[in-house]
Amino acid sequence: KAGVTQTPRYLIKTRGQQVTLSCSPISGHRSVSWYQQTPGQGLQFLFEYFSETQRNKGNFPGRFSGRQFSNSRSEMNVSTLELGDSALYLCASSLLSGRSETQYFGPGTRLLVL
């Protein structure tokens, strides 16, 4: 079974631009969570989607948004990029949405904001 895939793998943007990242979960998985990883803050939860609904959201500004499609694929969008948005963005999928659901991560999208 194929793992979680994320596209693109690398991205360079300039301040003020916006970016859309894509995540395809493991086949059959219906929950997708997004995380931001930086050297200073570590891994931080952005949001989780299940059945096209946002179930939970982390402490990030409204510039960070996401959505999930009927096939469980998910996208996240960051508008008005700032230098501090440079990070590895990780997507994780799980079979269902719940506290004890194992999350499996993709390889991430490395975003560099100049």
Next chain:
Amino acid sequence: GESVGLHLPTLSVQEGDNSIINCAYSNSASDYFIWYKQESGKGPQFIIDIRSNMDKRQGQRVTVLLNKTVKHLSLQIAATQPGDSAVYFCAENAGGTSYGKLTFGQGTILTVHP
């Protein structure tokens, strides 16, 4: 607030030794814990998980111990191999309406010397 912290940021061992990586968590409501391994340029890889109704769980060469009294989690790796060199993260789900939200520790760098 919720936080998961690691006692040791780096651990260096000889090939064949046993490794122990520790993690402290602060949220007594957390009821699900996961250990992940992250190699350079890759997303976190699931190693083993444990639920709060257990004290110990074993996998292949790995054992996770949970001490709820002192809110401590540890990962033991038997016969450590060079391929085990990576950053190891503990993560917790804090229960309640946390759904797909995992809170991660800062990570421990494990280096295995041949």
